Amino acid sequence: MSQVTVTARPATAEAPLPRESRIRGPLSRGVVYAILILYSLLVFVPFAWTISTSFKTLPESLALTFIPQNPTVNAYITAWTQLKPVLPVMFLNSFIIAILATATNVFFGALGGYAFARLRFPGREALFLLVLGTLMIPDQLRLVPVYQILVNLQLITPGPENYFGIWLILAISATSLFIMRQFFLTIPFDLEESARIDGAGFFTAFWRILFPLSRPALATVAILTFQGTWNGFFWPLVIMQVQSHWTLPLGLTQFRFQYSTNWPPLMAMTAIATIPIVLLYLFFQRYFVGGLSSGAVKG
Amino acid sequence: MALAIFKGRGSLGTERAQEAFAGYAFIAIPLVLFLIFNIGSLFYSAYISLWRWGILGPTAFVGIHNYQVILKDEVFHTAIKNSIYYTVLVVPIQVALGLALAVTVNQIWRGRTFFRASFYFPSIASSAAITVLFIYIMSADGLFNHLLQQIGINPLTFHNQGDWLGHQDTAMNSVLGLNAWTTSGTMMLFYLGQLQSIPTEVYEAARVDGAGPWTAFWRITFPLLRPAHYLVLTTSVIGALQMFDQAFIVGSPDGNPNYSLMTMVLYLYNATFRQFQFGYASSVGIVLFVIIFTATLIQRRFFGTADWAAAR
Numbered sequence: 001m002s003q004v005t006v007t008a009r010p011a012t013a014e015a016p017l018p019r020e021s022r023i024r025g026p027l028s029r030g031v032v033y034a035i036l037i038l039y040s041l042l043v044f045v046p047f048a049w050t051i052s053t054s055f056k057t058l059p060e061s062l063a064l065t066f067i068p069q070n071p072t073v074n075a076y077i078t079a080w081t082q083l084k085p086v087l088p089v090m091f092l093n094s095f096i097i098a099i100l101a102t103a104t105n106v107f108f109g110a111l112g113g114y115a116f117a118r119l120r121f122p123g124r125e126a127l128f129l130l131v132l133g134t135l136m137i138p139d140q141l142r143l144v145p146v147y148q149i150l151v152n153l154q155l156i157t158p159g160p161e162n163y164f165g166i167w168l169i170l171a172i173s174a175t176s177l178f179i180m181r182q183f184f185l186t187i188p189f190d191l192e193e194s195a196r197i198d199g200a201g202f203f204t205a206f207w208r209i210l211f212p213l214s215r216p217a218l219a220t221v222a223i224l225t226f227q228g229t230w231n232g233f234f235w236p237l238v239i240m241q242v243q244s245h246w247t248l249p250l251g252l253t254q255f256r257f258q259y260s261t262n263w264p265p266l267m268a269m270t271a272i273a274t275i276p277i278v279l280l281y282l283f284f285q286r287y288f289v290g291g292l293s294s295g296a297v298k299g
Numbered sequence: 300m301a302l303a304i305f306k307g308r309g310s311l312g313t314e315r316a317q318e319a320f321a322g323y324a325f326i327a328i329p330l331v332l333f334l335i336f337n338i339g340s341l342f343y344s345a346y347i348s349l350w351r352w353g354i355l356g357p358t359a360f361v362g363i364h365n366y367q368v369i370l371k372d373e374v375f376h377t378a379i380k381n382s383i384y385y386t387v388l389v390v391p392i393q394v395a396l397g398l399a400l401a402v403t404v405n406q407i408w409r410g411r412t413f414f415r416a417s418f419y420f421p422s423i424a425s426s427a428a429i430t431v432l433f434i435y436i437m438s439a440d441g442l443f444n445h446l447l448q449q450i451g452i453n454p455l456t457f458h459n460q461g462d463w464l465g466h467q468d469t470a471m472n473s474v475l476g477l478n479a480w481t482t483s484g485t486m487m488l489f490y491l492g493q494l495q496s497i498p499t500e501v502y503e504a505a506r507v508d509g510a511g512p513w514t515a516f517w518r519i520t521f522p523l524l525r526p527a528h529y530l531v532l533t534t535s536v537i538g539a540l541q542m543f544d545q546a547f548i549v550g551s552p553d554g555n556p557n558y559s560l561m562t563m564v565l566y567l568y569n570a571t572f573r574q575f576q577f578g579y580a581s582s583v584g585i586v587l588f589v590i591i592f593t594a595t596l597i598q599r600r601f602f603g604t605a606d607w608a609a610a611r
Contacts, residue, residue: 237547
């Protein structure tokens with residue numbers, strides 16, 4: 001029986017298959033699309049509801065209307081002016097931290113990744129394993145020691161050095177180093193040798209030749225770091241305790257406790273906090289997807 | 300000129316030494332940060348846990364006393380119970396959902412990119428934004444109850460009276476549903492990567508042998524996804540045991556209502572920033588680390604060590 005089917009195989013295998021029939025599943029195409037569309041509704045309706053509510057009045061925010069009856073931007077004005085600190089300050093705080101963390105993750109990720117991939121020095125593999133090993137240490141275990149160290153360094157303060165404190169914690173992640181190292185391993189090694197023969201030092205060879213070449217990997221690191229820091233909750237909560245240093249997620253949480261049921265401003269703030277990530281996602285979707293699989297070492 | 304030649308073609312010994320020096324210099328800053336804030340923290344935490352240690356520093360060496368207190372504390376028992384309950388339920392749900400989404404998306408060509416991007420979107424929005432939105436939707440006058448009424452169900456007849464997050468019997472399950480929804484997109488992407496590496500000839504062969512689509516799924520697809528299973532399970536379990544943001548935002552640091560959202564990490568947060576018992580909090584952190592580490596080892600035992608390279 002199986003003999004017969006095996007001999008019969010080449011005929012079907014050689015016939016070029018139409019693209020659509022290559023992947024088969026247990027469900028018919030109509031059912032598949034129905035499921036997909038239903039699930040996308042489950043994804044989109046909550047976000048659409050946020051936008052809709054942010055243009056509603058308070059009484060209407062408790063009713064089932066998708067299009068606001070009396071559209072108003074009052075919620076945005078409230079969110080923009082009435083909060084403490086005001087929304088632009090929180091936006092700026094989130095932005096400062098995200099930019100600082102992104103800059104150092106890109107630079108040190110690339111420089112360190114280059115060293116781990118292409119320079120020979122004693123203990124290289126052991127040190128790289130050590131770096132990867134840090135991913136096994138949960139952030140929560142680090143809560144007390146990190147806080148205590150930052151207190152000792154006088155970085156938990158109402159002053160600007162507080163930003164430096166959180167920057168130290170977010171400055172470089174093992175994931176960034178890993179992504180960059182994997183990328184530099186794929187580039188032919190004789191590339192910077194010629195530069196070296198021309199008398200360039202190791203840093204010049206890295207900075208002039210390899211760094212410009214690594215744009216896709218740099219973009220992945222940059223986008224993942226920016227998104228992660230922008231959304232970050234735990235470390236800002238622990239380190240940025242002064243109200244004027246709050247980031248958007250912290251402010252949003254505090255106002256949820258204070259405003260409890262004043263939904264339109266809360267939804268306006270939710271929308272504003274999410275928009276930068278939506279834009280990033282729309283324009284750089286492939287880096288999100290690609291970065292996820294390279295960052296998969298986590299855990 | 301002569302100098303340049305000397306610099307470029309120096310003896311092998313100096314060249315090697317220069318390369319090693321550059322190597323150490325280039326990793327120096329990240330390495331120092333890791334040594335202090337990651338590896339150093341681990342040891343520092345273990346050290347602090349042996350002291351009575353308040354906001355002004357250590358006051359008395361107490362040995363393993365903090366650990367003994369933890370084992371007797373009832374709130375900590377609740378926290379462990381909650382975290383384990385949450386993990387045991389959310390992991391299979393989000394993994395199954397992620398797998399189902401991946402297999403379904405993988406069957407189509409038209410619109411595949413769109414659906415993949417949509418399903419992943421909740422995973423990249425901030426936990427604070429998503430959680431506040433969720434609180435709004437699940438509130439007594441919220442969208443969820445409105446939709447229930449539309450299909451003829453009156454939420455007031457439930458014993459939580461439609462207050463999903465305010466009642467101790469439904470708060471944790473609601474958060475569980477929220478996180479299964481947000482995380483399944485990530486799980487889907489892990490599975491999609493692996494699904495695309497399965498050669499289609501395998502399915503052709505199975506079809507010729509008379510295997511139906513369900514048989515093909517359980518006998519071919521599911522076992523061949525093994526590296527992805529491992530990755531998805533470990534990341535899910537670690538993430539679930541560390542659940543914090545949603546519990547904090549929904550239930551405040553108290554884990555309201557009635558400790559039903561008190562997770563292990565929330566307990567740790569409270570010990571640190573509400574009671575300022577750093578020594579005690581450190582020992583909670585160590586216990587948490589041991590639990591997570593054990594869970595990872597157990598999974599490795601059951602699912603083997605799929606190296607991370609295989610998942611890409």
